[in-house]
Amino acid sequence: MAGRRLASAALLTLLLAVAVAPLSSAVRPVSDAHRSAAAELFAPSADGSFGDLESTYEAVRMFQILGLDKDKSLTGTVCKFAAEKLASPASALAKDLFHAVRISGALGCSVDPGVYNGVVARLKAVIKDTNSLLEFYYSVGGLLSIKEQGNNVIISDAESTFHAIKALSQSDGRWRYDTNSAESSTFAAGIALEALAGVVSLADAEVDQSMIGVVKNNIMKLFDTIKSYDDGTFYFDEKHVDANEYKGPITTSASVVRGVVSFGSVASGKLDIPGEKILGLAKFFLNIGLPGSSKDCFNQIEALSILENNRLFVPLILSLPSKVFSLTSKDQLKVEVTTVFGSAAPPLKVNLVQVLGSDSKVITSENKELQFDHDNNVHYLDIAPLKIDVGKYSLVFEISLQEPEHETAYATGGRNTENVFVTGVIKVDKAEIGISDNDAGAVESVQKLDLLLKDTKVSLSANHLQKLRLSFQLTTPLGKTFKPHQVFLKLKHESKVEHLFVVPGSARQFKIVLVEYHPHPLLQFTLLVFSVIVLCSLNHDANRTNKDFLGLVEKLYYLSGRYDLELAVGDAVMENSFLRALGHLELDLPEAPEKAPRPPAQAVDPFSKFGPKAEISHIFRPAAFASLFHAGIGAVLLLYVLFWVKLDLFTTLKYLGFLGIFLVFVGHRALSYLSSASAKQKTA
């Protein structure tokens, strides 16, 4: 008994958790949860390596951005790994040199200047000879990283390199990978913009401003292809070109963010991208939550770190540390406005503009300003004065920046909507249980129950002529009547046969009437009405609605004896959902007639209903109609040949009539069978 109760209580808490869980996947800034997920995803293997050069660079960069600790020996191993690749640049691929140089830069490895000279010479040679976008990207990126490590690197004919990369662009803002390929891709556009930004940084003289202007136009066209979800997130995705080459929205969006932000920082003047798109991209990356693969994690974190302090718009994220507010513990509404990495935002005001209930019903439209707690960097508001009852609500917030010059530097998204739960203790009182003789009669023995106590041990007995009445009241903390999501009464017989009665939620009072009905006409039993009525009155009005369920005694399988009574009342916003044993009921039912249904055998293994079912074998209708159809058409054509050779028109038309009717019938059957088969395939 206790075990069952525990399981049911666990079920109720699980229900609460599941109801709240969808809210927990909403936007939160990068936090320690991300850091531990990244540490797990990028854990080195036993010998201290992270895989190939690209994976090693991703791991190193993750450690750098997230500030994860790594031990010194690992740094040494990785530096040596990179140095090996840099040792012989003449034979190495530009891609390998690119990753190796960046690893050395991120870890701060000490590299011999002579080594770098060799690498620089090799990368410059690649730039001169190639016309592939990826080769340009790797070589320019490698040179840029070498320059950032303190060496002096210049590209001599930067304009022609710029022009060569730009020539691969398409009119819709996407880029091709090289002059021979016809397909363009958004991911390639991100790479190209990064490469162009690198070229501008490495140029010895200033690049022609008109060319930069053309690239800015390309960026605007690229942003026209952006996609969005309803909640204001924006992302980039490719058309599905090739299953092997499809990179997915996370990789594509990250590539575009890298390219656009790096180009925006080298180009003079500001790019004309609306702040809501930058914010939408940030929200897209944050909405991923904790990514499952190392590539997604790398793209997410790197894109967010680039968006954290970019020259265009810094996105500010509004998030709620907790989405459940308890009226009992007088929780305050707390709101955080931070950058994507959780750093403090500039001075701003947060206003609660609207509170919407379920079905978007407006609860209140008062504009309330939230107060700011400097020490914890949180905006808070007492919700008690708002007189909000328990339930699920949408809160609409509006952020306004204090200083006007921040309007062009930060993207706040205007109005933000968040879903929250307000929970409270539901008062359960006026609980009564008793047996009465008939519908209108007085209740004989009423026992008051205290449903807040653990177990009540009521002992009742009834026969098939009497009724059981149970009633109680549920009130919210603000005094309104409460209709919970679940109100169940369970009757369990000694033989473990259970009956669950769901109390329907619409009417004020609920009655279940069990009527005994003897189906055997030979036995001349009169119709005896036996009612066991279960009432759950939810307020003072005795508004009765009768519902007769014929044969509910049959449902009880005519089992007389002792029944355990259990009452379960639960809801997501009810802090004191309960499952109570009420006591026992001795039921005295008449004998079962011969043909009465037997109670089902109680399954030994409760999960056996999930086991394999009987195998279904399909019977294929013979496609005879198809061959008849073809034979019919052949017969018509033969008729035409005969018509040409010897028959006259009217005989032909007569035979054509007969054949036509036959053909229409057969054809209709054949084609409708075919169309239903294909429709079934489509829906299957």
Added chain:
Amino acid sequence: MPRATSDARLLIQSLSKAYAATPTNLKIIDLYVVFAVATALIQVAYMGLVGTFPFNSFLSGVLSCIGTAVLAVCLRIQVNKDNKEFKDLPPERAFADFVLCNLVLHLVIMNFLG
């Protein structure tokens, strides 16, 4: 600098790649249309060689080829899943129409053939 021939080659390549993506049933219908038009051309060439007598036979032959090609094009339009106008028309119904119209056409041309 891309040259004109490589442009044309690119164009043909992209066209053939796009055509390769069309479903098989549409390609079969296209093949049938090509066959019908080719038969018509052969008949015209034969007429050019042999002369126009009997002209009704020539007309009947050529028009039967052109007629069946037109009906096949109609079938292709109706069966093509990318065509939004005929989204609700089941392709079996379109095929039944095609068969019926072809039978009527051939009756007429058999009459006209003489």
